[in-house]
Structures are given as structure tokens and as C-alpha cells.
Amino acid sequence: MRLAFLLAVALLTAFPALAGDDWVPPVTDKLVMKECGSCHMAFQPAFLPARSWQKMMDGLSDHFGEDARLPADQTKAIRDYLSANAGDVVTRGRARKYMQWVSPGDTPLRITENPDFERKHRFADKVWKAPKVVTKSNCPACHLGADKGMYDDD
């Protein structure tokens, strides 16, 4: 009995995906963590399909209104990482559910507009306007494990 419990704990620690569906593979690349995490959290690439990341990296000069351009070598390295770990490539954890909502002809850029996101985030205005939140894309304001890909603390 005790052994079974320990085994379960070990498994859940090693494979957090088993702990629940609110998990995506965390970002492990240092450059991506640093540059994509400079102004906002470095969002896990599993939340968007590869074609979205391609478009994102094509448009860094106007990145949601911000000039987020980077040197060409860094842009390429980040583009490669995000595309290789995109939701339609890894299909692990929550990525599967997110990808079910993306139609083949669509190239979404905002994770927060995915119906699976909206379904789980129906809050009163005052929640979104709380000083610690500021914007819907500020995951770690409420999800303390967001940078590790853990979103089950709701």
C-alpha cells in the first residue's frame, strides 16, 4: 500500500501530465525563456500551432503594438524552437484540447482567444482588472506554476 503510494507520487512528479489535463510541456530553451520572457511570460509553444509561431516570428516589428525585433540569428533559433514544439507537433497535455479548436485554415496569434481558454476563464470584469492581472495573457498572476507548464491551480 505504502509502496503503491510512493510509486504514484514518483510517477506524478516525473510525468506531471498524469496529474491532470491542465499541463503543457514547459519551455526549456534558455534563449526562448530569456527573450520571450523579457516583457511577458514565455508562453509554452504547445498553445498554438506551428504556423501561428511562424507568423508571430514574421511580425516581431509590430508584436501586438510593440517593436520586439531581435537579431536575425536569435529570431531564427526562437522560430525553430517554437515551431518544433508547437501544439500540432507535440500534441501532449492540454495542447490536444487547444488544437481541437483551431480550424485548419486559421492562424491564431492570441492564445487567450482559443475557446478552450475562454471556457475556463469566465470571470467577472473586476477579476480581469485586478492590479496584479492587468491583462488576460498574464498567466502567472493566478497560475503560480505557469512557467513550468502547470495550470491546474484553479
Added chain:
Amino acid sequence: MLGRMLIQGLIATAALAALPFAAMAANAQRDGIIADYAAQARKAGPAFTGFSAQRGETLFRARWTGGDARTPSCTSCHTDNPKTSGQNAKTGRSIDPIAVSADPSRFTDAAQVEKHFARDCKSVIGRDCTATEKGDYATFMAGQ
């Protein structure tokens, strides 16, 4: 046991001894970045006679209307006190203090410094900052 304590003691001593060297290296890098801005400022016009921490503070606290409405001032994200943590006014992400006394790594990586001036001057003022403005700002923060 005694040997282990001795080794730990040695490591701790070495780490302590290395600290001032790390700080000196950071200061040297920062001085180099400010010297580069001084060279650019001299090239831009003969009126330049050196950077001013006071002008840097004025720049830091000024309110502008040409940039993004969410960031009319440096203080919109860095707060009125550069020694405290701030918060990105657009994304909500926390920002480490910009004052060098609170974060000695500030203004030590030329590429990072340039990147952030490029983004933030556009966002706050609505244009690129001049070399004089960048040097004034860095000089102010180095003394904070």
C-alpha cells in the same frame, strides 16, 4: 567531518572574496556602455559636455504624450522609486528594480541596454532616445 567543514569554509571565503571582483567587472562594463554613449553624443553635436544624473532623473519622471497611452512615463512600469520592483503596464509582468544599487546587473549588457532603450523610448516618448538621453538615464540609475 573537519575536512568537509574546512572545504566549505574555503568555498565560502572564495565566494566572498570573488564578490567585489564581480561588482568591479559589472562596473567596468557599465562604464564602457556609458563611454560609448558619450562618444555618440559628442559626434552628434559639440554642445555635449558630459552626462547629468539630474537630467536623467528628469527624463525618468517626465510625462509624455507621444507614445503608448498606457506608458506615459518611465515610472508607469518602474514606479516612482527605481530601487523597488516594478510591473509592466501592458503585460502585468513584474520588473526587477532598475536602480544599479538594487540590481547590479543593470546596464552591463550593451545589446540588452540598446534593445530596451529602443523598445521603451518608442513606447514612452514615441521616438528613439538620443545618445545624451540614454547616457543621462544610465548615469542617474548608476547612482541610485
